[in-house]
Amino acid sequence: MGSYELSLVTLAAIYVMLALSLNLITGFCGQISLGHAAFFGAGAYAAALLTKSGWPLAPALVSGAVLAAAFGFVVGLASLRVRHDFLAITTMGVGFLFIGFVRKQQGLGGELGLSGIPDHGLGPWGLAALTVTLAAATAALSLHIRRVWAGQAFAAIADDEDTARALGIDVMRYKLTAFVLGTALAGLAGGLFAHFTRFIIPDAFGFTVSISILAMVIIGGIGSTWGVLAGAVILTLMPELFRFINDYKLLLYGGLLLLVMRFAPGGLAGGIAALTARLRGAT
Amino acid sequence: MTALLEVEGVGVRFGGIQALDDVSFALAEGELLGLIGPNGAGKTTMLRAITGVIRPNPGRIRLAGADITDFSTDRRARTGLALTHQIVKPLRAMTARDNVALAAGHAKTTNVLAALFAIDRTKELARADELLRLVGIENHADAMPSTLPLGALKRLEVARALALDPKVLLLDEPLAGLNHVEAARLADTIVDLNRAGMSIVLIEHNLGEVMRICPRLMVLDNGRRIAMGAAKTVMEDPFVRAAYLGREAGDAAA
Numbered sequence A: 001m002g003s004y005e006l007s008l009v010t011l012a013a014i015y016v017m018l019a020l021s022l023n024l025i026t027g028f029c030g031q032i033s034l035g036h037a038a039f040f041g042a043g044a045y046a047a048a049l050l051t052k053s054g055w056p057l058a059p060a061l062v063s064g065a066v067l068a069a070a071f072g073f074v075v076g077l078a079s080l081r082v083r084h085d086f087l088a089i090t091t092m093g094v095g096f097l098f099i100g101f102v103r104k105q106q107g108l109g110g111e112l113g114l115s116g117i118p119d120h121g122l123g124p125w126g127l128a129a130l131t132v133t134l135a136a137a138t139a140a141l142s143l144h145i146r147r148v149w150a151g152q153a154f155a156a157i158a159d160d161e162d163t164a165r166a167l168g169i170d171v172m173r174y175k176l177t178a179f180v181l182g183t184a185l186a187g188l189a190g191g192l193f194a195h196f197t198r199f200i201i202p203d204a205f206g207f208t209v210s211i212s213i214l215a216m217v218i219i220g221g222i223g224s225t226w227g228v229l230a231g232a233v234i235l236t237l238m239p240e241l242f243r244f245i246n247d248y249k250l251l252l253y254g255g256l257l258l259l260v261m262r263f264a265p266g267g268l269a270g271g272i273a274a275l276t277a278r279l280r281g282a283t
Numbered sequence B: 001m002t003a004l005l006e007v008e009g010v011g012v013r014f015g016g017i018q019a020l021d022d023v024s025f026a027l028a029e030g031e032l033l034g035l036i037g038p039n040g041a042g043k044t045t046m047l048r049a050i051t052g053v054i055r056p057n058p059g060r061i062r063l064a065g066a067d068i069t070d071f072s073t074d075r076r077a078r079t080g081l082a083l084t085h086q087i088v089k090p091l092r093a094m095t096a097r098d099n100v101a102l103a104a105g106h107a108k109t110t111n112v113l114a115a116l117f118a119i120d121r122t123k124e125l126a127r128a129d130e131l132l133r134l135v136g137i138e139n140h141a142d143a144m145p146s147t148l149p150l151g152a153l154k155r156l157e158v159a160r161a162l163a164l165d166p167k168v169l170l171l172d173e174p175l176a177g178l179n180h181v182e183a184a185r186l187a188d189t190i191v192d193l194n195r196a197g198m199s200i201v202l203i204e205h206n207l208g209e210v211m212r213i214c215p216r217l218m219v220l221d222n223g224r225r226i227a228m229g230a231a232k233t234v235m236e237d238p239f240v241r242a243a244y245l246g247r248e249a250g251d252a253a254a
Helices: A003-028 A036-052 A057-079 A084-103 A123-147 A149-159 A161-166 A171-197 A207-220 A225-241 A249-263 A267-282 B043-051 B073-079 B096-104 B122-134 B150-162 B180-195 B207-213 B231-236 B238-245 B247-253
Strands: B003-014 B017-028 B032-036 B060-063 B081-084 B168-172 B199-203 B216-221 B224-230
Touching (some): A003 A171, A003 A207, A057 A084, A123 A149, A149 A171, A149 B096, B017 B043, B017 B216, B017 B224, B043 B199, B096 B150, B180 B207, B216 B238, B231 B238
Parallel strands (some): B168 B199
């Protein structure tokens, strides 16, 4: 595997983490978020500043995740009173606020971003192995959450908040937990991304990135860990493998989103499940 | 008999409308109380005030001696108040059994951190099967709610409410929308539950069934309590007749 292929693997693993982390919030707990890239960015900037100031990689990555989670907790707390489309607008606003804030901070490099992020020292193979391992761990965590009682409670909240409450489920705490877990993982992915590219600018965490992450979740199959994983890999690699797509990446994502929402609301995962059910029925 | 659920001087106002005005009542342990009244009388508002969806002002609500007026809906559910909805609200993404098991696992979902590690559902699934059998829909256990007829969904609501191991069961028009036979059968199930010791408040429009199964009735009209007492006495009350049949009919009867 050449260094180009390795960088593709690393990038895909980072997007898998991001998409799965949004899936915890939007897929499992039913809380739509159009500002997920802000938490990705918070983790990226925090980890980059820390390694630039001499911290080793591991504690910097963890601190990035913790900071993103703290940010996620505050946004989650502020979002508790809004639902559905109002929540979508609120989280979108958070995304824009984040970019607007970062652009004006000299300490964060302003419009020019942060460059000269130190070498992670792992080598391309090491970084790829680390990101793939963390992406696999995120997938394992997602599958675990689906199996435990908290997963059932999340599913109930995603289905109908009021009913969940009537069944004794503390909706507020569960929502906050989903926000904290999801944004922590997005922050971790951000730290990895910052040390992968070693140069970050505010636009790398803008609205189109939030929408791209959401597109991976929806096209993969909202709520399905395997579907979202596949969606993230396919949508990350497609523009890279077919260079001509790259210029029309957002057009492609948007088009796919529309097609999925119109013809297969369950995404890839839902489509495959329906297909296997039909094949089984036929035999 | 000791009062299990006490509602004291509850008032609820929606803008210019006094939906409930100084309503008090007590439910004794093991009692089956019917709460009736014409459309818009405030029955569902009363129920929503009890479950905490809306906050009474003024008024206090006590459950087994504890003041729960300031509790959130989910905390009230965990304290022992279970509700079935007038319009059935099954969780559509899970089977009937999983719906009931989730409620049966209320002790395991209380603490979010613990719930992130607890996997075992054996006991709760067994309890769900037991409750589905109790309300007579055990053969629908694996069905998704969207495939079930209304009669079964109404029973699913009851099973799910019972799974919370409530002290008080609040039933909001469980018979509405059911045909004559189904309604009578579900009413019999409610009586069986009560005989087994469950304390129940039943809101119902089906006066025939209410009169048949509830020994005691409370009547609301325009947000006020207009009668309370033994079912037969209450239904002979001229005020109650007037509220139900219109003023003139009431006058004629009186």
